[in-house]
Amino acid sequence: MAAVDVLAHTTLTSNTAGIEHTSLSGAYQHLYCVWSVRDDTNNYYGDCGMYFNSATGSSTHPLSYTRCHQSGSLTGTSTRGTSSAGGGALFGFQNNGNNNVLADTYSCGTAWILNYAQTGYGRPIILETVVSTLASSDTQSCMLAGFYGNTANAITAVKIFKQSGGNFLTGSTFTIYGVNSA
Amino acid sequence: MAAIEAIDSFYVQNAVSYITFTVPTGYQHLQLVASMRDTETGNWGTLDKVFNSQTSGGYSHNFMYWYGTYEARGSDVGQGEARSYGMAVNDRNPWIPQQIYGATVIDIPDYAHTTKNTTWKYHGGNGMGVSIDNTATNVTAWGAWAAIGGGTFDNAASQPHSGLTTIKLRGDSGQLERGFEVTLYGLKSS
Numbered sequence: 001m002a003a004v005d006v007l008a009h010t011t012l013t014s015n016t017a018g019i020e021h022t023s024l025s026g027a028y029q030h031l032y033c034v035w036s037v038r039d040d041t042n043n044y045y046g047d048c049g050m051y052f053n054s055a056t057g058s059s060t061h062p063l064s065y066t067r068c069h070q071s072g073s074l075t076g077t078s079t080r081g082t083s084s085a086g087g088g089a090l091f092g093f094q095n096n097g098n099n100n101v102l103a104d105t106y107s108c109g110t111a112w113i114l115n116y117a118q119t120g121y122g123r124p125i126i127l128e129t130v131v132s133t134l135a136s137s138d139t140q141s142c143m144l145a146g147f148y149g150n151t152a153n154a155i156t157a158v159k160i161f162k163q164s165g166g167n168f169l170t171g172s173t174f175t176i177y178g179v180n181s182a
Numbered sequence: 183m184a185a186i187e188a189i190d191s192f193y194v195q196n197a198v199s200y201i202t203f204t205v206p207t208g209y210q211h212l213q214l215v216a217s218m219r220d221t222e223t224g225n226w227g228t229l230d231k232v233f234n235s236q237t238s239g240g241y242s243h244n245f246m247y248w249y250g251t252y253e254a255r256g257s258d259v260g261q262g263e264a265r266s267y268g269m270a271v272n273d274r275n276p277w278i279p280q281q282i283y284g285a286t287v288i289d290i291p292d293y294a295h296t297t298k299n300t301t302w303k304y305h306g307g308n309g310m311g312v313s314i315d316n317t318a319t320n321v322t323a324w325g326a327w328a329a330i331g332g333g334t335f336d337n338a339a340s341q342p343h344s345g346l347t348t349i350k351l352r353g354d355s356g357q358l359e360r361g362f363e364v365t366l367y368g369l370k371s372s
Contacts, residue, residue: 004184128303171298
């Protein structure tokens with residue numbers, strides 16, 4: 001069996017509130033996600049969210065994070081948060097917005113979701129994003145360690161979306177890979 | 183067919199100024215994984231990428247970084263190459279001993295897209311191989327480095343964007359040293 005398989009991929013052909021991949025096979029050890037996203041925020045960045053099993057806002061699907069995050073001219077700082085403060089989703093990372101940033105420029109994001117199909121334990125998440133443009137000020141970098149506190153359910157669906165409401169723009173992509181163990 | 187394939191690898195036997203990947207079509211994303219050291223002078227170095235032989239500007243780069251007990255952020259705008267930090271530099275020998283190489287993983291999503299600007303994200307750095315003595319006057323923390331960042335390539339002269347066909351790798355100056363190793367991976371989407 002191959003070490004890595006493509007589980008799902010979407011390229012948006014119209015502006016859409018988010019991208020969700022469902023019915024993910026539980027046959028792999030880990031998930032690896034890659035996205036390239038721009039949203040319709042009237043700013044150089046927009047806040048992104050991620051949640052699992054279509055269960056945003058549910059107390060039985062809690063998420064939390066600790067991150068080191070740099071914004072504009074500010075030095076990186078460490079912050080943390082929980083999904084109860086983030087509308088039920090993992091948050092704290094950003095996309096390129098649609099204002100004051102170079103046209104046709106999309107953010108880069110990757111995430112590892114470990115042991116995603118294993119119940120009885122929470123699932124750790126390692127996530128990185130970069131918002132860039134041709135300027136020194138309107139940029140962001142984020143490295144984040146997250147945790148999915150649900151222990152009862154395998155992760156079968158992953159969604160990324162614009163946390164504050166609104167749309168991802170045409171051309172945004174989201175790919176999920178299944179990564180095998182030996 | 184595998185979802186991730188090794189497109190090409192280079193191992194530097196004798197110091198060279200640069201190496202160049204020819205980028206095929208057929209993948210969704212690219213990833214570079216490098217073990218890197220060069221002969222440039224200074225306290226730290228970058229692995230620079232030149233896309234499609236274009237060096238006339240249009241590259242920007244933002245990052246946060248740490249060395250020793252220091253942390254900060256930085257940016258490079260309007261450059262002639264796509265930068266990523268973490269290169270071990272021979273100039274800091276012996277604080278960065280000869281056997282120490284930096285490491286980096288660089289992601290380039292949607293590299294073949296015809297309307298999106300090329301962007302990249304990386305996480306890289308290098309260790310020192312020796313204990314840090316922060317009480318010394320020679321600031322031995324210089325040289326150790328960790329960074330996360332990324333950037334955008336948008337050269338107006340090359341629009342509309344036609345996707346990546348070549349990636350040239352080099353240091354900011356000097357040569358890539360013997361033992362420098364890099365592999366370009368292609369990630370499929372179907």
